[in-house]
Amino acid sequence: MTNALEVTAPDGVPYLDAAREFDYPARQVFRAHVDPEVYAEWIGPDRLTTRVDGFEPVSGGSYRFVQTDDDGGEFAFRGVFHTVRPDEFILQTFEYEGYPDHASLEYLHFEDLPGGRSRMHGRSLYPSVETRDNFLSSGMEAGMAAGLDKLEQLLAFATA
């Protein structure tokens, strides 16, 4: 996998930056973020199954999804879309309901690269460095990486 997720979490600031390239155009990667059925297929680590429970990917809309593990454990996430600009930009809040009032603000940009490829990059802002580090120590980065690998596999399958 050459299109690996790169996460940077600088010391002393309450955010992290993430970037990943895809062998597919920005519009396809964007679509995988706003189609609830596709989103449920790829978001999160492999061991969790996702059920979307509301998904309005437009400026001013809301979303909620619930992830379930094999032992019946449930993990719910919710947020609001501040801006959704097709094929380009998503700005949304994100909260794990098990860690309430620690929502982050997520900037996500989609950009085309030559040769039908694209690059997605973003910044997630947390209410404190401690909150960011708690998310990181929960295995978030591995879950993001696994999810985005699945996203690329879905695009490969859809375009095969």
Next chain:
Amino acid sequence: MTNALEVTAPDGVPYLDAAREFDYPARQVFRAHVDPEVYAEWIGPDRLTTRVDGFEPVSGGSYRFVQTDDDGGEFAFRGVFHTVRPDEFILQTFEYEGYPDHASLEYLHFEDLPGGRSRMHGRSLYPSVETRDNFLSSGMEAGMAAGLDKLEQLLAFATA
């Protein structure tokens, strides 16, 4: 005025912290943040008149307001409410439409103090230190302070 706004903007981090006390209970200060007619009376500096153009202060709702100066200049702001918990907590996004894609995430807590007084405190997270400093250099702090002074005057008038 002993209940002055205190703003702290530490070097090198993309947020600012703000706090202010009021001679009125948390529930009254909270209400002034969620009643659109009252909100339009106090938000912003004296020289601007505010028109609320959508205001749904519930979790998942949106808002927009437009401020006008005597020369006909217009300044529009919009955002989404991630969480609204009556009398206690508001978590929302905030964007000046003239500076698009630089939205902040605003944490706002309302707490009662002895003697019928209360304290409001919050953190605003910006996408970068530069964005925060651009807002600060635009006179935002003076505008916030003037607005909250007006809020307290409205409460004094309403309870006189």
